[in-house]
Amino acid sequence: MNIKAPRGTVDVLPKEAQKWQYVESKIKGICDKFHFEEIRTPLFEHTEVFSRGVGDSTDIVQKEMYTFEDRGGRSLTLRPEGTAAVTRAFVQNKLYGEPNQPVKLFYFMQMFRYERPQQGRMRQLNQFGVEVLGSADPAVDAEVIDLAMTVYKQLGLSSLKLVINSLGDKESRANYRKALIEHFTPYQEELCKDCQSRLQQNPMRVLDCKTDRDHPSMKTAPSILDYLNDESRIYFEQVKNYLELMNIQYEVDPNLVRGLDYYNHTAFEIMSEAEGFGAITTLAGGGRYNGLVEQLGGPNTPGIGFGMGIERLLMALEAESISIPVADELDCFLVSVGEETKQEAVRIVHDLRLNGIQIDKDYQDRKMKAQFKAADRYKAKYVLVLGEDELQNQVINLKEMATGEQIEVPLEKLVDTMKDKLLGGE
Template identity: 60%
Template sequence: MPYNIPRGTQDILPGQVERWQYIEKVMQNICERYQYKEIRTPIFEHTELFQRGVGDSTDIVQKEMYTFQDRKGRSITLRPEGTASVVRSYVENKMYASANSLTKLFYIGPMFRYERPQSGRYRQFWQFGIEAIGTKNPAIDAEVISLAMNVYESVGLKNLKLVINSLGDDESRKQHRDALVGHFEPRIGEFCSDCQSRLKQNPLRILDCKKDRGHELMGTAPAILDYLNEESKAYFDHVLNYLQNLGINYEVDPNLVRGLDYYHHTAFEIMMDSDKFGAITTLAGGGRYSGLVQSIGGPEAPGIGFALSIERLLLAIDELNISLPIDEGIDCYLVTLGEKANEYSVALLERLRKAGLKAEMDYQNKKLKAQFKVADRLNAKFVAILGDDELSGNSINVKDLTDGNQEKIEIDKLIEYLKKKGEK
């Protein structure tokens, strides 16, 4: 019986995984410059964490989570997003007690949502995200957005579009919530069952509905920006001013609400607008949250973060035909002729590798011509040819595959020779 990969998942094979590694290194290097430290949390958590942290009214909790019972009957869920787990760890490990009250973290890892697979969207997908917890300063909002933009620009993406909105504080949200209920309630029967339940749970989520996005009431719904109090308006203005100072263009969209319940104040999405990529496509999203840390048992500690899908980033790179500067070659391939030379090369190969060189040799007793073909396929810079006669004379022939030149050197000087040539 053949075994197939589960629907909505993928194997990342050699030849592709190097692109993932390159992108992850870009992300890690940028986070290092911005002073965000990596955190690694479990792939599964107690279900209650996501119910409380993400929100009972979200599609993620209601429809998309992979939830099961362990052997003791406890409800466990594969993490559908990263923020709740990071905040749980922040609280459980008392990171708020450190001398620096601002905690800056990043994560890279698989997430799981049961949704319809499509191009760039999987049921197991990889997210990169950051969280900055512990300050209400609007400057950190701009920093988070700047970091996200930097990631995309560093891999060659252009035509990026930042869409931003403010969801206001609790007072502003309450006034807007009441206005939304009054707007939708008389005709809520014309909306889908999800929106009908959202009317009382979280009417803001109605604006994020994909089924009813064409309903006439959507276009005339009260905008959150009209209900911001003075404090919320001032906060949003500060964020926009910081973005201008950083040279980041933006578009204010009063209908941007995001899909999670914990957002307050700043909410944003980064899109790419390109004829080659098709319609405007969301690449990343995030926003500010308050109350989330407290809801998980911690102190009052506001935060802001974003997450992006690595699959969607790679899709954008492919659609725009961006070539990533990945060095897929090796430094040296050992070609051996004769039984003694072959036996000696095993230890020689190990010495090359311990010296920091990428090296390989033949393990299948191929003929000379076939070994050279393998070296060419591996994109080797040099081929070191060792036969029994050369071994007895403590020498080895080294061929530079970039220009075809060949030299005979002492075997003990091979590492020095390859490193010196590699510096040029």
């Protein structure tokens, strides 16, 4: 019997989970400042949401999706990415009819991709992402990039590189597509099997190939920037101008195409340049996807967003030796001695918790000395000691562990005393 976690998945244990909670809390606070609202979508969708939205020619759809048939014969897929799922929710719930536009959304989602597990890239991964639907203003592109950079910077990361590119509008992409096919066709037999099929389906994906990235034809491939029409070129210049106004440094990489079919105009990636981070340096990526809402049955609605891996964010923090505060102290621990004190101990713990006090107690019938050792392991600030004599006199002993000072407190005044010491009398 195999009772280990499936390959490509990991358990997040309590101390590590505290780091996740800290990071997620920080991100939520930033989203609030940027006036983004949270959305939560189902863990699985109809397969068509991803095949139509992400693109049949992508590696995600062709190789990486966890797809199954339910008892009704419907093809369902565990969510491999967030944008298509959020766009489906946007269309189904008619958020395009909301009076406040654009609709600015953020999410924390678990994604599932069948790929070779490696550090920071698992088969079950966790993503933070944002989507802005309903505006074609290049200032929105800059704002989305600013939000991603703000998350990293406010968490303390400094070894970052922002890379941007323009994929142009439909006309620009069509002209560029022809140029790529003409360029790569003489080398087609020298390319990997995936690129041989991509060349006709989606030639821009050839530029994104990990297998053929060192092929000589890659170095001489035409640049998308040379095929942008005036409208696309002006749009890209405006995005860059907004980034410069916010003092956000960037590099333009004409080969940055991203791996999904729905991207157009602005595309970007944020990478870690921290020493020892690893060969795969990308922390986040995204871009504009005008037309995706229409593909999923909605009205003509422009959109832009990004996805950020939480696992890779934690790796980047570790690579830059940035410590995440983890609460390893307990406010109060209750030591009870004797059978008659057990019921009163339960009531005391309950009352203190209702009044905002963090407290725990012994549940293993240990001797007093062992209970004090447990309080030390929990790094309790205060220890309450309730014995049968104290119970009879309706008092409890309160010991401050840092100083060793010990006082006797009437049980009826215990809540107020602890609130005064731990909560400043709130």
